Structure formats: C-alpha cells, structure tokens
Amino acid sequence: MNRLISPSLLSADFAHLADDLQMLNQSEADWLHIDIMDGVFVPNISFGFPVLKYVAQLTEKPLDVHLMVVHPEKFIPEVKALNAAVMNVHYEAVIHLHRVVQQIKEAGMKAGVTINPSTPVHLLSDIISEVDLVLIMSVNPGFGGQKFIEHSIEKVKQLRKMIDEQHATALIEVDGGVCQANASRLFAAGADVLVAGNAIFSAPNPTEMISTLKGH
Ligand code: DX5
Ligand code: ZN
Numbered sequence: 001m002n003r004l005i006s007p008s009l010l011s012a013d014f015a016h017l018a019d020d021l022q023m024l025n026q027s028e029a030d031w032l033h034i035d036i037m038d039g040v041f042v043p044n045i046s047f048g049f050p051v052l053k054y055v056a057q058l059t060e061k062p063l064d065v066h067l068m069v070v071h072p073e074k075f076i077p078e079v080k081a082l083n084a085a086v087m088n089v090h091y092e093a094v095i096h097l098h099r100v101v102q103q104i105k106e107a108g109m110k111a112g113v114t115i116n117p118s119t120p121v122h123l124l125s126d127i128i129s130e131v132d133l134v135l136i137m138s139v140n141p142g143f144g145g146q147k148f149i150e151h152s153i154e155k156v157k158q159l160r161k162m163i164d165e166q167h168a169t170a171l172i173e174v175d176g177g178v179c180q181a182n183a184s185r186l187f188a189a190g191a192d193v194l195v196a197g198n199a200i201f202s203a204p205n206p207t208e209m210i211s212t213l214k215g216h
Pocket of ligand 2: 008035066175
C-alpha cells in the first residue's frame with residue numbers, strides 16, 4: 001500500500017516560497033500539491049501560472065495540480081507546460097468528463113477526478129477504470145486550514161471497494177483538514193495519498209510533520 005504525502009503550497013509562506021520549496025525538497029514529501037482557484041468555482045483565488053512557472057523550476061517533487069476552476073479542460077496545455085505529473089479536475093466542473101480524462105492522459109499526465117464533500121462516490125462507477133487518481137475533498141474547497149469532515153473516511157472505504165471490485169488501478173487521494181489525528185485512519189481506510197497544508201506549514205517542524213503523517 002502507498003503512503004504518500006502531498007504538501008499543499010497554499011499554506012506556504014508566499015513571501016519566502018523558495019525557502020519553503022527547498023525545505024520540501026529536503027523532506028520526505030512525495031508530491032507537491034498545487035491549488036488553482038478562479039473565484040467562480042470556489043469563493044477564493046489563489047495563484048496562477050506566472051507564479052507556478054517559478055515554483056515548477058524550484059521544486060524537485062512531482063506536481064499534483066488541483067484545479068478548482070470552471071472549464072478546467074481549457075488549461076490542459078498550461079498545466080502540461082509546468083511538467084505536472086497529475087492534473088485533477090472537479091467532477092462538478094466538467095460536463096464531458098470521459099473526454100477530458102482522455103485529453104489529460106493524451107497530454108502525458110495522470111488524470112485525476114476530484115469530488116466535493118456532497119458528491120457521492122458511486123457517481124464515479126462508470127469512470128473509475130479510466131482515471132489514474134480520485135481526489136476526495138474532505139473539506140469544501142477554497143480555503144486551507146478547515147476542519148476535516150469525518151464522513152470522508154467512509155467515502156475512502158467505499159471508493160477502495162469500488163476500485164477493488166472493478167480491478168481498477170486508480171490511486172485514492174484525500175484533501176482538506178488532514179492532520180496527525182486522521183492520517184493513519186485515512187491510510188488504513190485505503191487512501192494512497194494525503195494532501196496537507198496547515199498541518200505541515202503551521203507545525204514547529206514541518207519536515208518532521210511530513211514524516212509523522214507518513215507514519216515514520
Ligand atoms: C482546499 C485545497 C486544499 C488545501 C488543504 O481548497 O484544495 O489543498 O490547501 O489545506 P489544509 O490541509 O490546511 O486543509
Ligand atoms: Zn487541493
């Protein structure tokens with residue numbers, strides 16, 4: 001079983017991004033989670049491609065890009081230009097999900113589908129064998145530092161069951177409110193990758209917290 005950690009750039013110190021990226025390069029972090037917001041799909045705006053171009057140059061970790069925007073398919077070339085490993089689009093933001101998943105894979109990236117807390121896992125049954133990853137939101141997207149929604153653990157279990165029953169290979173990632181109090185339970189429920197922002201960057205020792213969340 002995978003136990004991967006994807007620290008969220010959203011909680012980094014934007015005045016000293018290079019320092020935080022160097023800290024992550026030297027940590028046990030597996031990926032770097034990048035939250036792109038448009039103020040329409042979610043009630044907030046984060047950072048855009050001009051900033052991310054420099055982030056991509058400074059990080060040694062594979063980029064795990066989470067688009068919280070309407071029409072995310074418009075940005076496949078921009079995400080690809082960052083050399084991203086994973087491109088996550090929201091189930092709720094895409095009408096022709098099957099087509100968009102193929103387009104992301106044709107661009108050479110892993111295709112991830114993200115579901116909001118109110119979107120049931122069973123809606124993924126006809127796409128699960130096509131996707132490389134499912135990102136379960138365990139808070140309502142738009143902000144870091146929110147409280148973990150406990151029902152998300154049940155959703156991880158349901159998704160693990162669906163993946164196993166269909167002999168699919170999608171990874172399960174969880175995003176929002178992940179911390180020491182729930183990380184091991186999420187991995188035990190079947191999660192492969194945990195995103196963490198506030199828990200890592202507000203810790204006295206972020207490097208140690210990354211290892212702790214991995215169970216080391
Ligand atoms: C929320 C973002 C998350 C966020 C997680 O909209 O998708 O990636 O940065 O932050 P924490 O871990 O602080 O909840
Ligand atoms: Zn995210």
